[in-house]
Amino acid sequence: MRSHSVTIKGAMALAVAALLGGCMSVSSDGGMEAISAAVQTQTGLHATKIGDNAQADAARHAIDRLLAKPLTAQSAVQVALLGNRALQATYNDLGISEAQYVQASLPPSPTISLARIAGGMEVEIERQILFNLLALITLPARREIASSRYDQARLKAVEETFRLVAQTRRSFYRAVASRQNERAMGAAANNARIVSQLLRKLGETGAVNKLDQAREHVFYAEVTAMLARARMSHQADREQLARLMGLWDKAGAFKLPDALPNLPAKPAVRPDIEREAISRNVQVAMAQAELETTARTLGLTETTRYIDVLELRGMSSTSRKTSVDPVTGAVERERESRRGLELELRIPVFDFGAARTREAEETWKRALNRLADTAINVRSHAREAYARYRGAYDLARHYQRNILPLRKTITDENLLRYNAMIVDIVPVLADARQRVLSQAAAIEAQRDFWIAHSDMRAAVIGGGVGETSSASPVAAASSGGGDAGGH
Numbered sequence: 001m002r003s004h005s006v007t008i009k010g011a012m013a014l015a016v017a018a019l020l021g022g023c024m025s026v027s028s029d030g031g032m033e034a035i036s037a038a039v040q041t042q043t044g045l046h047a048t049k050i051g052d053n054a055q056a057d058a059a060r061h062a063i064d065r066l067l068a069k070p071l072t073a074q075s076a077v078q079v080a081l082l083g084n085r086a087l088q089a090t091y092n093d094l095g096i097s098e099a100q101y102v103q104a105s106l107p108p109s110p111t112i113s114l115a116r117i118a119g120g121m122e123v124e125i126e127r128q129i130l131f132n133l134l135a136l137i138t139l140p141a142r143r144e145i146a147s148s149r150y151d152q153a154r155l156k157a158v159e160e161t162f163r164l165v166a167q168t169r170r171s172f173y174r175a176v177a178s179r180q181n182e183r184a185m186g187a188a189a190n191n192a193r194i195v196s197q198l199l200r201k202l203g204e205t206g207a208v209n210k211l212d213q214a215r216e217h218v219f220y221a222e223v224t225a226m227l228a229r230a231r232m233s234h235q236a237d238r239e240q241l242a243r244l245m246g247l248w249d250k251a252g253a254f255k256l257p258d259a260l261p262n263l264p265a266k267p268a269v270r271p272d273i274e275r276e277a278i279s280r281n282v283q284v285a286m287a288q289a290e291l292e293t294t295a296r297t298l299g300l301t302e303t304t305r306y307i308d309v310l311e312l313r314g315m316s317s318t319s320r321k322t323s324v325d326p327v328t329g330a331v332e333r334e335r336e337s338r339r340g341l342e343l344e345l346r347i348p349v350f351d352f353g354a355a356r357t358r359e360a361e362e363t364w365k366r367a368l369n370r371l372a373d374t375a376i377n378v379r380s381h382a383r384e385a386y387a388r389y390r391g392a393y394d395l396a397r398h399y400q401r402n403i404l405p406l407r408k409t410i411t412d413e414n415l416l417r418y419n420a421m422i423v424d425i426v427p428v429l430a431d432a433r434q435r436v437l438s439q440a441a442a443i444e445a446q447r448d449f450w451i452a453h454s455d456m457r458a459a460v461i462g463g464g465v466g467e468t469s470s471a472s473p474v475a476a477a478s479s480g481g482g483d484a485g486g487h
Contacts (some may be wrong), residue, residue, distance in 0.1 A: 030095035030152055038158045039081075039165075042461045045074070047081050047161050048417055049091040057082070060258070070255040073172045073450075076245060079254075080168040081161070083246030090160045097153030104146035107139055108132040124319040141296065148293035155286045162282060162424030165246065169454040171241040173260065174188040177447035178234035180259045181440055185227040188436045192220040219433055226436070260446050262398070267393040268385050273339075273460065279380035282462035284378055287371040294367040361372035378459070385459035407435045 007302045027033075039047040059082045066075045081087065113132040116413050160206070167442070196216050203213045238256075247254070278284055321334045415430050455465050 027098065030091065031098045031150070031157075032091065034154050035091070035094070035157050035161065038282075039161050042162070043165055045081055046163070047076050047087075049095075050082075050088055052171050067254045071172065071255050073169050073255070073454075076172045076241065076254075077165050077168045079245040079247075080164055084164055084244060085246055087164050092159050094153055094157045097150055099155050101146045101153075102149035105143045105147075107136055122319065122321045141444050142443070145293060145296045148296060150287060152286060152293065153283055153291045155289055159282045159286065159462050162458065162461055163457055164462035164463075166454055166458035168241070168244045171237065171244050173450040173454070175234065175237040175241045175253050175449050176256050177443055178230065178237045181443050182227070182230040182234045182354045183258065184439050184443065185223065185230040185349040188432075188439075189220070189223045189227045192216075192223045192432070196220040222433070223436060226440075235437070242263060254398070260450060263446065263449060264394055264395065267390055268456075270456070273382045273386050273456075275380045277378045277460045278375060280461050281378045281459075283374055284371075288373040291364070291367040291371050294360070294364040297363070382456075382459045384399070385456040386466055389449070389456045392445065392452040395478070396442070396445040396449045399438070399445050403438050404442055407431075407438045 030049055030051070032047070035049075036047050039045060048055070048059065050059050063079050063082055066079050069075070071079075111128075113128045113130075115128075116124040117126070118124075165378070190331070196219075200213065200217075203210065242254070244256070278341050316339045318335065318337050321336075459465055
């Protein structure tokens with residue numbers, strides 16, 4: 001009996017030592033230190049998790065300071081990092097993952113049970129303490145798996161942050177371009193209105209025939225319709241940017257610059273963009289982390305394939321019995337204590353863990369194939385993004401160096417000829433319409449360059465590649481025809 005008591009106490013001491021030695025706790029920042037460092041390194045911006053009222057007030061003040069000035073692409077992204085609630089929810093998910101990691105890294109808690117059985121003059125008290133030895137033995141491996149899963153959660157948070165950065169940059173350039181186009185359409189509509197009123201007065205005197213008047217009036221009407229489309233497009237782009245920045249009551253308060261940034265003097269040369277993307281892209285890192293996690297899980301499964309349950313149960317019972325001597329009437333009490341150990345072992349005799357091992361193997365092979373697929377896609381997206389960047393640069397530069405100057409020359413020459421009574425109003429109106437469309441197309445080409453520039457950065461560090469630009473309202477208007485452009 002004495003040896004049993006020592007054995008139980010020794011087992012309890014070992015379990016308590018393991019529990020105390022493996023204790024972990026959640027961090028104060030919810031795992032944000034690594035996220036902030038990655039975002040700062042790759043974008044030069046600050047990602048912050050807002051967890052209390054003081055942090056919320058600081059974020060609001062920072063947003064107010066940024067919105068007090070005309071936005072840039074960088075400041076718009078910083079506002080989004082502070083104000084976007086979906087991103088904050090992602091950081092909350094990271095905190096949940098950290099808590100799950102801490103829980104999974106702790107040794108298994110013992111199970112204690114007490115039982116009291118009484119009947120007649122006999123009372124029995126039974127005490128049990130149960131330890132999951134298999135979980136305790138495999139704790140180092142399970143802790144490594146939990147750590148890998150937590151790394152995956154942090155990479156996921158980084159990816160979502162980079163995705164918001166890329167989306168906000170694209171939205172900013174679209175909003176600025178649509179504002180610039182709206183202003184250009186407004187100026188064109190105002191000029192067309194003045195000319196239309198002038199031709200109406202000349203028509204009243206008989207100096208201009210009705211056909212020329214109609215051509216000018218329809219040109220004014222077309223430009224007015226293009227202006228209306230430009231306004232709707234700008235409003236939609238502005239609202240999308242406001243949503244990404246997480247603005248509630250300041251959706252109309254932010255200021256945009258009047259025009260897109262100028263094109264750089266030379267395009268960037270990125271001969272090693274594929275290698276950069278493979279080494280820096282967060283999606284590749286996520287796929288590698290998944291492969292490492294499944295590899296560790298496979299190793300743990302193979303180690304424990306022949307045992308499902310291994311539990312140690314320490315038992316102690318005390319029974320008290322009261323009896324009365326029938327002759328003397330004396331009350332006699334007897335007490336008996338028993339202690340022992342019970343080891344419970346469950347073996348999967350039907351397949352000896354083959355099904356679990358096969359599942360783990362297939363999971364590992366799936367992660368391996370996903371890593372290869374991710375690497376292929378990342379390389380391809382990097383090549384595509386750079387090709388679009390160079391093409392967009394060349395196109396935007398072509399508009400600025402060739403098309404717009406030629407359009408201006410044609411306009412100036414037609415006006416001189418019209419003023420000298422050499423040509424009538426028809427070629428002047430046709431040229432005016434085409435020049436308006438060329439200006440709008442030049443703005444769109446410049447917008448597409450800056451979006452392609454953002455996509456190239458996203459293709460390298462992660463965050464997703466944007467969709468190709470859809471047909472703009474101005475491009476749609478150019479196919480609408482009209483007498484002014486058909487002669």
